[in-house]
Amino acid sequence: MVYFNPFLIPFFLKNPFTLEKRTYPVDFGFPRKYKYQMTIVVPEGYIVREIPKSINVKTGEESIVMKFQSQASQKNIIITFFLDLNTPHIPADDYENLKEVFKHVTDIQNNSLIIFEKI
Secondary structure: OEEEOOOOOOOOOOOOOOOOOOOOOEEOOOOEEEEEEEEEEOOOOEEEEEOOOOEEEEOOOOOEEEEEEEEEOOOEEEEEEEEEEOOOEEOHHHHHHHHHHHHHHHHHHHHOOEEEEEO
16 A cells, blocks of 8 residues: 655645634735645556545635645546635634634645545
8 A cells, every 4th residue: 555645845844823712803914815736647567456535615705714624546646626715805704614624625635635545
């Protein structure tokens, strides 16, 4: 078995939002978009045993949207990750949603494994 994390260059190693409670807004300065795509050729003599599950997470107003998709065929695996921070200002009362989305972001980037099995 070969275990492979497709995020060779993660955007966030850990969740930057760890406060229990926040009383002031988060200011990103400007809207941001992060995009990561990877196509992996399945090595000869191996099959894909497992790929990460696709997941979409967003805040209620879609001010933050995260999409993670993984698809596999016999020859290729396609990984797509999008994180859209559509507004530069997140109010303090939306902090828990922001924290939850970034929890998913860091979990996906640190714990997504593709498992290949030798045939």
